[in-house]
Amino acid sequence: MSTDTPIIISDLPPDKSVLQRILLLFPFLDEHEIILEISGPLGEDVKTCLNIIQQLGIHVLLSKSSIVLSKVHNLKKDSELVLNCRNSATCARLLLGLLCGAKIRAIIYGDESLSSRPMERVLQPLKHIGGKFEYLEKHGCLPIRVIPSDLQSAEITLSIPSAQVKSTVLFAAFAGNISVSIQGKIQSRDHTERLFWFLHLNLIHSMQSLEYLPDKKPKVPAKMIIPGDISSAAFLIITTLLIGKKKLLLDNVGVNNSRTTYLNILKNMNANLDWKIEESKDCPEAIGKISAQKSILLPITISNDQIPMCIDELPVLSLAAAASNGESIFEEVSELRVKESDRMQGIYEVLQNFGKKVSIEKDNIVITGIIIGMNKRHCNLMIIEYL
Numbered sequence: 001m002s003t004d005t006p007i008i009i010s011d012l013p014p015d016k017s018v019l020q021r022i023l024l025l026f027p028f029l030d031e032h033e034i035i036l037e038i039s040g041p042l043g044e045d046v047k048t049c050l051n052i053i054q055q056l057g058i059h060v061l062l063s064k065s066s067i068v069l070s071k072v073h074n075l076k077k078d079s080e081l082v083l084n085c086r087n088s089a090t091c092a093r094l095l096l097g098l099l100c101g102a103k104i105r106a107i108i109y110g111d112e113s114l115s116s117r118p119m120e121r122v123l124q125p126l127k128h129i130g131g132k133f134e135y136l137e138k139h140g141c142l143p144i145r146v147i148p149s150d151l152q153s154a155e156i157t158l159s160i161p162s163a164q165v166k167s168t169v170l171f172a173a174f175a176g177n178i179s180v181s182i183q184g185k186i187q188s189r190d191h192t193e194r195l196f197w198f199l200h201l202n203l204i205h206s207m208q209s210l211e212y213l214p215d216k217k218p219k220v221p222a223k224m225i226i227p228g229d230i231s232s233a234a235f236l237i238i239t240t241l242l243i244g245k246k247k248l249l250l251d252n253v254g255v256n257n258s259r260t261t262y263l264n265i266l267k268n269m270n271a272n273l274d275w276k277i278e279e280s281k282d283c284p285e286a287i288g289k290i291s292a293q294k295s296i297l298l299p300i301t302i303s304n305d306q307i308p309m310c311i312d313e314l315p316v317l318s319l320a321a322a323a324s325n326g327e328s329i330f331e332e333v334s335e336l337r338v339k340e341s342d343r344m345q346g347i348y349e350v351l352q353n354f355g356k357k358v359s360i361e362k363d364n365i366v367i368t369g370i371i372i373g374m375n376k377r378h379c380n381l382m383i384i385e386y387l
């Protein structure tokens with residue numbers, strides 16, 4: 001094969017943010033069936049959601065290219081559900097909103113790592129609209145009991161720029177049939193907003209606020225396309241930029257602009273990288289193609305307002321920074337400490353182990369890269385450490 005032949009990948013795992021939202025929302029819709037088209041393998045968090053919705057009365061038929069969901073029975077409200085979210089914080093946090101809105105008594109729990117992650121960030125706004133909960137072990141953490149209660153319309157000001165927090169409030173308002181106005185830190189990934197618009201729900205977005213009104217019934221299509229996961233793509237793209245012998249072409253990828261921040265950051269680092277949106281009428285999201293080629297990268301400062309939009313890609317962006325020629329700063333990234341593991345420490349340790357100059361200064365990560373020494377094996381090993 002000539003080195004000019006690009007590597008073409010069109011079967012990335014489906015975007016888990018997009019897929020988890022539609023999976024979890026489906027039991028709360030009146031629709032009997034939906035076909036979700038996928039082009040790659042499912043991740044563990046998606047499998048967790050599939051297990052959970054089966055407990056919520058959904059039959060799941062899986063094939064390589066689709067997930068067919070059909071309703072076996074409506075949501076049962078007469079007994080307490082016990083739902084295992086394993087390692088998925090998105091699943092746990094979105095479910096808390098949906099169950100609270102639909103007045104379903106349930107216990108939500110997870111594995112050891114998930115049980116140590118903060119849940120008060122979602123319970124606080126949910127309590128503000130009338131949700132009732134009980135912490136069963138440690139305050140602020142799973143397991144949590146959802147106690148059925150009446151919700152009331154309210155205004156909420158978010159203090160954390162988190163898509164999960166914003167989404168759980170919107171899901172609770174939808175399931176609880178109340179209106180809600182969300183203000184404050186609403187700039188984060190916007191998959192829930194897009195899903196609401198796709199379903200023709202009444203959600204008004206301005207620069208300052210998000211306003212949901214429960215006056216429209218959702219129109220659910222027979223099928224929906226789930227794009228490939230742009231976060232999974234980050235590993236392939238950055239490996240190509242650093243050591244790729246061939247051009248990389250990714251097809252069928254979600255290129256929602258609340259997720260392309262890391263591509264813009266790489267572009268500003270001089271990456272030879274492009275993406276374009278294609279027609280995607282059966283999908284709430286922008287779907288497109290990304291191409292990348294080996295590049296000489298420059299250092300970068302990632303400012304704190306960009307962080308919520310590229311939080312999951314910061315570990316792999318740290319490799320790009322370590323391979324650039326100068327000092328890069330990731331500003332105010334303490335949110336990384338409350339992910340599946342302490343990812344701030346993770347970045348520090350991986351780069352240190354590979355002899356890179358890295359320091360944690362208050363909530364910032366400072367990486368001083370030098371191109372010399374970043375050989376192919378070295379870079380592959382660093383990426384493997386992150387996977």
Ligand code: S3P
Pocket residue numbers: 016017018090161162163164165167188189308311312
């Ligand atoms: C997610 C939002 C992000 C991200 C997580 C998935 C989502 O977290 O880190 O992996 O699907 O809403 P935040 O809630 O901190 O934005």
